Amino acid sequence: xxxxxxxxxxxxxxxxxxxxxxxxxxxxxxxxxxxxxxxxxxxxxxxxxxxxxxxxxxxxxxxxxxxxxxxxxxxxxxxxxxxxxxxxxxxxxxxxxxxxxxxxxxxxxxxxxxxxxxxxxxxxxxxxxxxxxxxxxxxxxxxxxx
Amino acid sequence: xxxxxxxxxxxxxxxxxxxxxxxxxxxxxxxxxxxxxxxxxxxxxxxxxxxxxxxxxxxxxxxxxxxxxxxxxxxxxxxxxxxxxxxxxxxxxxxxxxxxxxx
Amino acid sequence: xxxxxxxxxxxxxxxxxxxxxxxxxxxxxxxxxxxxxxxxxxxxxxxxxxxxxxxxxxxxxxxxxxxxxxxxxxxxxxxxxxxxxxxxxxxxxxxxxxxxxxxxxxxxxxxxxxxxxxxxxxxxxxxxxxxxxxxxxxxxxx
Numbered sequence: 068x069x070x071x072x073x074x075x076x077x078x079x080x081x082x083x084x085x086x087x088x089x090x091x092x093x094x095x096x097x098x099x100x101x102x103x104x105x106x107x108x109x110x111x112x113x114x115x116x117x118x119x120x121x122x123x124x125x126x127x128x129x130x131x132x133x134x135x136x137x138x139x140x141x142x143x144x145x146x147x148x149x150x151x152x153x154x155x156x157x158x159x160x161x162x163x164x165x166x167x168x169x170x171x172x173x174x175x176x177x178x179x180x181x182x183x184x185x186x187x188x189x190x191x192x193x194x195x196x197x198x199x200x201x202x203x204x205x206x207x208x209x210x211x212x213x
Numbered sequence: 214x215x216x217x218x219x220x221x222x223x224x225x226x227x228x229x230x231x232x233x234x235x236x237x238x239x240x241x242x243x244x245x246x247x248x249x250x251x252x253x254x255x256x257x258x259x260x261x262x263x264x265x266x267x268x269x270x271x272x273x274x275x276x277x278x279x280x281x282x283x284x285x286x287x288x289x290x291x292x293x294x295x296x297x298x299x300x301x302x303x304x305x306x307x308x309x310x311x312x313x314x315x316x
Numbered sequence: 317x318x319x320x321x322x323x324x325x326x327x328x329x330x331x332x333x334x335x336x337x338x339x340x341x342x343x344x345x346x347x348x349x350x351x352x353x354x355x356x357x358x359x360x361x362x363x364x365x366x367x368x369x370x371x372x373x374x375x376x377x378x379x380x381x382x383x384x385x386x387x388x389x390x391x392x393x394x395x396x397x398x399x400x401x402x403x404x405x406x407x408x409x410x411x412x413x414x415x416x417x418x419x420x421x422x423x424x425x426x427x428x429x430x431x432x433x434x435x436x437x438x439x440x441x442x443x444x445x446x447x448x449x450x451x452x453x454x455x456x457x458x
Contacts, residue, residue: 082269093446094323097324100327100441103435105382106364119273126270181438184441184442191449191452192449192452197283198456200291202456
């Protein structure tokens with residue numbers, strides 16, 4: 068169908084998945100930061116490496132199936148990320164391990180958390196900007212103005 | 214007179230040898246015809262778009278880490294596409310003009 | 317919509333409560349009378365956090381964020397100061413001649429205040445980051 072092809076052309080599906088993932092991960096990171104002083108709290112996170120590996124797999128499948136320029140991404144469910152047909156993304160964050168345990172039994176890592184936050188925002192912005200460039204081009208082509 | 218799209222050539226030949234018999238010939242085209250150039254450029258734009266798609270997806274999946282490379286590839290593809298779009302619009306308006314010419 | 321912004325706000329609110337308790341502790345570190353004029357030395361207030369936010373409307377929201385689970389009144393024994401002339405000195409028992417004073421260490425309170433201020437600032441940074449992301453996403457439509 069023509070409209071499906073236009074909305075899922077090129078790199079759009081991969082960009083969409085990344086945008087949704089970064090948006091969901093922002094909540095998990097905000098939760099960790101809000102609980103930085105809570106005793107007995109263990110920070111949770113979803114691993115971006117795992118997500119990227121699953122995304123790479125889905126992209127490869129799409130390339131093999133349709134040549135890489137059209138078609139939706141089929142998402143295989145991982146232990147941390149689940150994507151539904153209507154576009155929702157569900158994360159199951161896992162507790163990190165290996166940080167120092169402070170005296171209040173909270174194993175926070177201040178610098179790592181801040182870095183994760185900055186990286187998340189940067190990735191979100193990059194994906195959104197790439198999407199915007201693509202959308203504008205499509206709009207121009209559709210409106211037949213040069 | 215040059216005849217890029219081959220329209221006038223065809224009409225002349227279809228009229229049954231009149232053009233040939235009178236010895237009127239179109240000037241030999243120098244270099245590739247406009248049609249060939251157009252098709253080649255469409256292929257080029259398509260290739261650039263595909264490269265940009267692959268670059269973007271590789272950035273998202275972590276296979277490459279350079280944002281600037283992806284931005285450059287996307288920019289090239291965008292510029293090429295815009296150029297093609299511009300050419301298409303010009304050809305379209307030229308065709309409209311020709312249609313409205315009183316013969 | 318319960319999102320990252322609400323979670324950061326809950327963190328800010330919790331840290332502010334903690335700083336208020338610390339400010340009260342510091343202000344009352346020498347108070348040995350209560351509001352009726354009776355001898356009742358001030359006891360330190362300790363704020364306890366727990367993850368989650370019970371006042372949220374969705375089940376999802378109740379799990380994320382942080383809230384003040386209780387404000388404990390420290391039952392540690394008082395600081396006894398020897399002053400037999402004072403009207404409030406104990407008349408009998410093991411602390412005869414000693415005046416009870418609040419067991420509040422201002423240095424510890426100040427360290428706690430610094431830590432709470434730092435945690436508050438981190439929550440502000442997280443909220444700003446979420447705001448920037450949302451603004452960026454909205455520009456996609458414009």
